[in-house]
Amino acid sequence: MRKFVCSVYVLLYLGHVATGQIIKKSDATSLEKYNVDPDSITVSGFASGGSFATQFHFSYSSLIKGAGIFAGYGPYLCGYEGVESMLSCIRDPNLVNMANLLQMVDNFSSSHKIDDITNLNGSRAYVIGGTRNLVVNQGSLRLLSGMYKHFGANVLDQFSIPVGHGIPVNNGRGAVCSAIAPWSTGYLNECGLNSVFQMLNWLYGGTLATPRAGIQMTGRLIPFPQSDFIKGSAHEISRAMGGNGHIYVPIACLPENRVTCRLHVVFRECSVGPDPLKRFEEEQKLIAQYAEVADLNNIIMLHPSLELMLVPTFMAPGKQQYNDCWDSFGFTGQSNYATKDGAQASVVYRMIQRVLGEF
C-alpha cells in the first residue's frame, strides 16, 4: 500500500511540472534513412510510455500498424482532463466514462486531430495488465483493450500474469515478478515469460523467430541528435525532446546489406535521478531485451529519448528533481498533447519519416 501511495504522489508531482533545465549530451551524427517497409511500423511502451504508444497509434493510425502496451494508464484520452482524470484512470477504472471517451475519439477523428479512426480496424494491439500491479489497476488496461476492440483492432490480452509494475521477462535480468520495477533493472520483471517477444510476435502476425534466453546482441546501437527533428516551436525543445535518441540496427538491416526490414518504436518509462550516464546504462537493459528479437527478425528499433529536466517537485515545495516522462495527461501544458500535433508526437513522427527517407 505504501508503494502505491508513493507512485500516486509521483504522478501528482508530474502534474506540477513547469519549465526545466535540460542536460546536454555529446554530439552524435544525424539519423539515417534505412530500407524499411512502410507498412511494418509498430510501437510499444511501458507505463507513461505505454500510454504514449496508445496515443501515437491512435494519432497516426494510417502509419502505425500495431501497438504493445505494458501497464499504460488506461484507454486513449483517459487523462485528457488532467492529472485528476489520470488518477481515476489508473486507480478507479469504474469512474471512467467510456461512452464519453469513445465520443471524443470519434470527434478527434472527424476533426482530423488524429488520423481516421477506421484505420484501427484490423490493426493489432497487445495489452498487458498484471494481477499484482499496485500502480495501475488492471481494470484500466481492460478498458483500453475494450476500446481497441470497439474500433475493430485484433487484441491479444494478458490479464492473468502475476506481474507488478514491470515488463515480464524470462532471462534472469529482471526484478522479482510482483515488484514495482526499479529503474536499475530497465523496468524488467522476472516472470517466466518473454513478453517483449510475445508482443512483437503478435504485432507481426505470429511470424517471428523466438530468441534464446541470454543471446548477445549483434547489431549496432547508434546515437543520433534529436534536435534535427525539432522544427517549429521552442515548445518542442522545452518539452524535453533534446539530447540523443538511439536506433538499434540489426546487421542485416544496415543499408549496404539491402534487406528490407521492419521498424518498431520503443517508448520507455520515465526515469529519475540526475546522472545521465547511469540512466543510459539502465536504458540499455531495455534496449537489449528488444534487440534479441530485433536481430533474429530484422526489426530496426527506434528508441527516442526524453531529456531529464530539473523540475519543481510536488512533494517537497521549493525543491527540484530530475525527471522525464512521455506526456499522457497534459503535464507539458499543451491541450493537443495526445494528438498528431502534440510536441512529443510530432518529433517522433519526423524521426520515423527520416528512417523512411521522407524527412
Ligand SMILES: *[C@@H]1O[C@H](CO)[C@@H](O)[C@H](O)[C@H]1NC(C)=O
Ligand atoms: C463531439 O462532437 C459533438 C458535435 O460537435 C458534440 O456535441 C459533443 O459534445 C462532442 N463530444 C465530446 C465527448 O467531445
Ligand SMILES: *[C@@H]1O[C@H](CO)[C@@H](O)[C@H](O)[C@H]1NC(C)=O
Ligand atoms: C471492420 O471492417 C469489417 C470489414 O470491412 C467490417 O465488417 C466491420 O464492421 C468493421 N469493424 C468496425 C468496428 O468498424
